[in-house]
Amino acid sequence: MDPLLKLWESMGIANMDFGQALMMAVGCLLIYLAIAKKFEPLLLVPIGFGAFLSNIPVADIGGPNGMTGMIYAVGVETGIFPLLIFMGVGALTDFGALIARPSTLLLGAAAQFGIFATLIGAVLLNFVPGFDFTLQDAAAIAIIGGADGPTAIFLASRLAPDLLGAIAVAAYSYMALVPIIQPPIMRALTTQAERRVVMQQLRPVSQLERILFPLVVLLLCALLLPSAAPLIGMLTFGNLLRECGVVERLSRAAQNEIINIVTIMLGLAIGSKLSADTFLSLQTLGILVLGALAFSIGTAAGVIMGKMMHRVTGGKVNPLIGAAGVSAVPMSARVVNRVGLEADHHNFLLMHAMGPNVAGVIGSAVAAGILLALTGN
Amino acid sequence: MDPLLKLWESMGIANMDFGQALMMAVGCLLIYLAIAKKFEPLLLVPIGFGAFLSNIPVADIGGPNGMTGMIYAVGVETGIFPLLIFMGVGALTDFGALIARPSTLLLGAAAQFGIFATLIGAVLLNFVPGFDFTLQDAAAIAIIGGADGPTAIFLASRLAPDLLGAIAVAAYSYMALVPIIQPPIMRALTTQAERRVVMQQLRPVSQLERILFPLVVLLLCALLLPSAAPLIGMLTFGNLLRECGVVERLSRAAQNEIINIVTIMLGLAIGSKLSADTFLSLQTLGILVLGALAFSIGTAAGVIMGKMMHRVTGGKVNPLIGAAGVSAVPMSARVVNRVGLEADHHNFLLMHAMGPNVAGVIGSAVAAGILLALTGN
Amino acid sequence: MDPLLKLWESMGIANMDFGQALMMAVGCLLIYLAIAKKFEPLLLVPIGFGAFLSNIPVADIGGPNGMTGMIYAVGVETGIFPLLIFMGVGALTDFGALIARPSTLLLGAAAQFGIFATLIGAVLLNFVPGFDFTLQDAAAIAIIGGADGPTAIFLASRLAPDLLGAIAVAAYSYMALVPIIQPPIMRALTTQAERRVVMQQLRPVSQLERILFPLVVLLLCALLLPSAAPLIGMLTFGNLLRECGVVERLSRAAQNEIINIVTIMLGLAIGSKLSADTFLSLQTLGILVLGALAFSIGTAAGVIMGKMMHRVTGGKVNPLIGAAGVSAVPMSARVVNRVGLEADHHNFLLMHAMGPNVAGVIGSAVAAGILLALTGN
Amino acid sequence: MSPTPMLIESLVIMLIGMTIVFSFLLLLVGILRVMSWAALRISPIAIEPEPMPSSALVAAGGADAAPLAVIAAAIARYRADHAGSRR
Amino acid sequence: MSPTPMLIESLVIMLIGMTIVFSFLLLLVGILRVMSWAALRISPIAIEPEPMPSSALVAAGGADAAPLAVIAAAIARYRADHAGSRR
């Protein structure tokens, strides 16, 4: 009978291929990790669900006329969504610790070594048969080392849209894994004495400094590295809304309504890039390996820079706070605090780690700008 | 004088045709019903106002360059708005009663008979001179029987955009009229003894069940009926945000910001489809008659299935709760409760009617998927 | 070396022209005025920041593929953003004082003389070498006299998009300067005795009147001046949401989420029109001069009409409240109150000035409609 | 367009414009009076009978942050203060 | 399409449609039973063990403003009232 056949042909089980089934399982896995293991649930629940939805056969929800596909085109292809999230990050972030001790910016700089080392790593993988990353691909993969979701999504959507799904998943997964990845590296590179260093209290920061800070950062970025201007611009815009004290309404909108709405949409949209043919490949495996490498190298570089600052300052800096330079705000600052407490039960490093932590956000936005300027077309 | 003439020619009274005036009156009537009679005001105030605005002569606000016309193109033609509302519905709905007693799904299934009977009705109307519904039109009209606003709008925007205005108005109006339409049917089909049946308390539901529920529903939908996947997908996504317990921010955004903003926009956009040439026609009269039919048949089918479950379970099920299967959440559950209290002043059926009520939402989304698969192109 | 050169060529300092540097400074100035001088910070912080961002060399954030440029295309070119803000204004405005004393509408009418006088002024400027405003330009500039941000942006985006940046900046700046511009004019035109007039208490207003008000205003607009219908329509829609009492959720969304989100986006988008070649010109100087003129003439016309009503009513009307007719809600009503208190320390005019103040909003939307009908194409 | 005819056109626009603005708002005054008269016949006792005197409201001032919200807030506060006996 | 074949087609759709709706939801009944059985084995003590009796909830009624929110609110209130001893 005609309609019965029509119906059967429209059924999922009649059309599902193995890849789709596997990707639906991947979506469920991400949801499981998000809920049960608290892996960055704000992003991974929508991404996982988006992956599930977008891989439902026949429905083509991730396609150009499907819902997640259209959201992708409007919000991710244009770069608007990650930028709006970055505005929210700026509005939620207190840069006080960084203003009080600007030298921690160097820790945020050092940790970006993870990014560039991964770039080399991705290019080296091309010597392995089966891998064929372009330089753009490699740069997009490298940014995972920035440990900063919106930056990674922004750069990947510009340089390697096909890899966006895998890169976003890797970035958020490793950010969730920071408490597991970082401590052994931190312990291996520091002595017990170094980990016990008690740091000086941070000085108070005036409101004027807080207001000038975003403008100064943006000005420097505009002069030196305009390719990072969208990212740094929205970050500092959000922060200015927060600190200027006269637009409370807008600051709240950036911190809540906008970031929440956009997070839902962004997650679903990223899910639409988690299709079997791009995700279930050797490439993804490579990306996951490189991502772990990136976080590890970034952590190590940060800690080593911390040790150098420890020496140069005559022992005033606890090298552990260098690990917070990878950003992964505020997870890595909490990890620093925890590892610090292991060494001395009265040594709270959280506020001190906040400086390098937010410095890492700026650092990886700068690195993203460099990669965009040097590999983009 | 030239500018005076230009001005006169730009005036509303110089350009208004009778149809526009009548449609502005229709808009006012909808606003009146919404405010004075509490007819689903959240939708009918914006729809009524949108109809008024879109029928203002010269301004062409509902046209392709007008505000409501553009909102329609972006949000309704793409299907995004009803889907986002459905996400909000999912985030606002507690499926606990359904999980505790899955058998009430059958009541939600039976009530969908209203949809398919109305499909026949719409086709039969074609034998009356003056009516000329296509099969797509008939399917879009039939979905009114689903008693579910976003589903009706989604399906109508896909199958019969020209009828969208009338269908949306009929759907929300009859949902508001549920307290008037349903009770006589419920009383006619049940005995006093049946209406007095006290049901067993519902068992508690664990959080794990609540989390698995949306995933299970979506998986089944993906396997069997992918054409319903956008609707079921967003409903279950919203519900997962609500129940998973780790994304409170996103759940609140879905329940408040997103659904409120989208409701305003959706209402205005639907208003743009309430133009004289499509709304002031015999078709609309037919749609209104068929809509009443759909609700009545759906209610009757639900109650009859309730009676069957009453017998099969040996009197454990109060047949009245079958009427809640049409959805019209939560209006029809309240009607069930009220009619139940008439028969026995101590018999509160609200929680028991919640199961079939939310089952009806799933049921009509499934029915919409079937209609889409069988009549869509 | 190739990449170094590529990097240098991508640097801001290597590409910045003088105009961009100046416009970045203008952006900073606007931010300074907004924060330090409380110049309408809700708009001027985003506008200033948007100007800074959009003038960063190389990044081209204000261009067709840049973020602020895309937001402009979606939200301002279509007129949607100013209309949504106007909806929020409607939802935030209590028209009770106007309903209680409708005659104050005449004060709101008189103050629109500022608009039309400025139109003449702008055309006269064409006799000065270096100015070459079209009639559309002149109309867009004239609307600054309406002292109403969204109306000015809406009209300018329709008639003279190139001047939009300068017009928006002038409109908001002068609205912020109302406490400086208005008092001398008010004192010069009134006697001490007039300023001391104590006005009669306003009668209470019923909810029914509040609900009918927006519909009556829109109906009149639809019949007479459809070109003002988008503006008046959204204003009255917002007000109906506020007053109808059955859509609390939507009213809150219009007053908070929507207006806040759109304000951020609108500000950034306007910033994209603050480019050196259009803003750093003699025209802008002309616009600033004309804007001051517009506010002054509007104030004077309002006060003079106040004096006439003072006489006609036998001294019941305090002429000062005429100054509130320019709108600039609620700044000018506060200024009236302050100048009134100078004359008599017990004479609070705030509530009485509210009537002309909100009348001015309607008045300038009407004037905008007229300009659109007579000069638009 | 050359300045002089444009000047004439703008003068005409001013004349027509102010006429329309005044006509429109005068008409609105009349319609609002009729509306209020009718509304008070339909529902004679005002649902929200707060008198709005020239009163303490002013202290609310402070020319800042959310201009429009200020009115709303001030009036809401005022109503709240004075409504206790009625609601 | 002429009415008569369309009528036949719509009858077929009704038949298939109701069959699928029932099959789908019947299947779901089964799967939900299995799911609940499995879920209660994995985490035997319910995390939110509120019983949902036929109770006082109804007073909440009042057919208005935010239909869907009402359920949510009612249940939330109910949980809040009854949860004191447990959470």
Place this chain on the structure above:
Amino acid sequence: MSPTPMLIESLVIMLIGMTIVFSFLLLLVGILRVMSWAALRISPIAIEPEPMPSSALVAAGGADAAPLAVIAAAIARYRADHAGSRR
């Protein structure tokens, strides 16, 4: 591109990249110092003079829901606790 020249290019990018990152942030260190010095000259008494010691904040922990909000909340709470005497 074949792997080897790409490797060279990526090494160059690494070199340049780390140089720029360091230069950029080092420059920022200097500028921030100047900015703070100037800011404190203009408004010498800090408006929000909370010292930020290594303190009790940590209990706030619990690696969950809204990562970024946590910092904000923690700091806000901290300020609230310690600001009583000043504001």
